[in-house]
Amino acid sequence: EELCKDIFGHKMGIVPYIMPGFGLAKRTLEVFEQDPDVDGLILLNHGIFTFADEAKTSYQYMIDAISMAEEKLATGKRHAFHSVSVTPRLKNVSSLAPIIRGVCVSQGERIGNGKTDLRNKLILESRTTDRILEFVNGKELERYSQAGVATPDHVIRTKNHPLILNLSTTTDPANYLEHVKKSVKVFQEKYDSYFYRQVKNKGLVKTKLDSIPRIIFVPGFGLFGLGLTRNDSVMAADIAESFINTVRGAESIGNYKSLNESDVFDVEYWSLEQAKLSSSDNQPLAGNxxxxxxxxxxxxxxxxxxxxxxxxxxxxxxxxxxxxxxxxxxxxxxxxxxxxxxxxxxxxxxxxxxxxxxxxxxxxxxxxxxxxxxxxxxxxxxxxxxxxxxxxxxxxxxxxxxxxxxxxxxxxxxxxxxxxxxxxxxxxxxxxxxxxxxxxxxxxxxxxxxxxxxxxxxxxxxxxxxxxxxxxxxxxxxxxxxxxxxxxxxxxxxxxxxxxxxxxxxxxxxxxxxxxxxxxxxxxxxxxx
Incomplete structure (x- = not known):
């Protein structure tokens, strides 16, 4: 919030984070009424909105606001991530992807509406660019990649945290399968702990979603997006790349921070968010x-x-x-x-x-x-x-x-x-x-x-x-x-x-x-x- 005030001054109103719904709408109106002369509003952990009597003016306000943010980021560190040397022994995605896919669909859970083995499948989208490699090879990957989603809406597509699959620690490629199994198992255990901790703290009765990762970062290799369909996997990978850009900008001028897990849980298990996914996997060969x-x-x-x-x-x-x-x-x-x-x-x-x-x-x-x-x-x-x-x-x-x-x-x-x-x-x-x-x-x-x-x-x-x-x-x-x-x-x-x-x-x-x-x-x- 202080950073936003420093960048935008009095041109933008700032709305503290509130879960989407009537409460957020009400608070947004209150902030606007405190200063109706602002060019727009920044909804923390949601996004930026500009407005005016004319569309052209509103659009110009958006350009001005984004330009101010870009100018601030330009003053930051040239290299946000201190990379370490990573040389994975398995460089062929066609050999690695089936292992990851097989492990992720064989962990004894039903994914989505999958009731049979045929419908318990995921599609993978792989990405490798210089910017992705800079991120996944970062010395502090464990810190900044696990801070949480950039905006709560992403959690239904990617879960709050990605899986880090560090294959450079495995000396024999023949052991990759066991290493992937172990890594996915640990990820699932962490997700399950998060779920049961939150339902206990909130006194809720909820049905747990599957605990399979939707984004996987592989140092020295790149990233994978996982989804029930090809479109879902591409969407997850797109969000992962957007997340990398967001973290990169934040780390260049400070430290990346996200919401606490309680707020994230509220969105992930909100019925209106889940409704977005309800019809995506009803076909018998979805994911195949x-x-x-x-x-x-x-x-x-x-x-x-x-x-x-x-x-x-x-x-x-x-x-x-x-x-x-x-x-x-x-x-x-x-x-x-x-x-x-x-x-x-x-x-x-x-x-x-x-x-x-x-x-x-x-x-x-x-x-x-x-x-x-x-x-x-x-x-x-x-x-x-x-x-x-x-x-x-x-x-x-x-x-x-x-x-x-x-x-x-x-x-x-x-x-x-x-x-x-x-x-x-x-x-x-x-x-x-x-x-x-x-x-x-x-x-x-x-x-x-x-x-x-x-x-x-x-x-x-x-x-x-x-x-x-x-x-x-x-x-x-x-x-x-x-x-x-x-x-x-x-x-x-x-x-x-x-x-x-x-x-x-x-x-x-x-x-x-x-x-x-x-x-x-x-x-x-x-x-x-």
């Missing part, structure tokens, strides 16, 4: 990250749309994409190039913090009789229709094991894997191998909580089954194109959305493993059982 290969095609687009409807964060991988950018995280990726696939999955981890569901959907049709097909054609088919699935699964499993909270691997196989068609051997044999791959992965990664299943679609108009291809396949079966598409028990054409819904069903089915869902309108010859 799904990656879809072949995501730029007809079936891939339909799969992305269905998962998005269920609240999942979606990354789509393909060689190229037609049309506008859309709302999904797009990655150009050649699934037959192992290095390219590895890089794409690293980008997914950097963007979302990890991975929960993979739909290995990419494929290409190769035709011909086996007695005439060239080795080159057969090898090309196996590269995209078998080996690409293996490469995708390998990368996905590594991430899911780092997280330690299970996952779902889904493969687009084909009816051809169990019911070969004339002149489709080069394609069908590779797909049959992929069906065997699915079953092998199921028994190998099942003990880690990773479920592996497949979908066998047939005759879906798409980039793979083009009109020309339909005519060719229809001719091989002795029917016309229309009959070919509806040649099933139901007598109806099967769509890409039908296939997409089969994938989402398997992703939601937590006790289903090594299953093959047929999406073909009914074809007894292709039925597995």
């Amino acid at each position: 990250v799904v990656a879809i290969t072949g995501g730029g095609g007809t079936i891939g687009n339909a799969i992305a749309d269905e998962f998005s409807k269920l609240g999942a964060e979606v990354a789509v991988l393909d060689l190229d994409f037609a049309g506008d950018e859309g709302s999904y995280f797009r990655l150009a990726c050649d699934v037959t190039d192992p290095a390219n696939v590895k890089q794409a999955f690293e980008k997914i981890c950097k963007h979302f913090g990890g991975l929960d569901i993979v739909v290995s959907n990419a494929g290409t049709m190769y035709q011909g009789t086996m007695e005439d097909v060239s080795d080159e054609t057969l090898r090309k088919s196996f590269e995209v229709n078998f080996f690409s699935h293996q490469t995708v699964m390998q990368n996905a499993v590594k991430i899911m094991k780092l997280q330690g909270v299970g996952g779902s691997l889904l493969l687009n196989v084909s009816k051809q894997a169990v019911n070969p068609g004339a002149e489709a051997g080069p394609y069908g044999i590779a797909k049959a191998a992929t069906l065997a791959l699915m079953r092998q992965y199921a028994i190998e990664v099942g003990p880690y909580g990773i479920r592996v299943n497949a979908v066998n679609p047939d005759r879906i108009q798409s980039g793979l089954l083009t009109k020309e291809m339909i005519r060719s396949r229809a001719s091989a079966r002795g029917v016309n194109a229309s009959e070919y598409l509806t040649e099933n028990i139901l007598g109806r054409e099967v769509t890409a959305q039908d296939v997409a819904m089969a994938f989402t069903h398997l992703a939601l089915s937590q006790s289903t493993v090594a299953n093959v869902a047929t999406v073909d309108g009914g074809n007894i010859a292709a039925a597995l059982r």
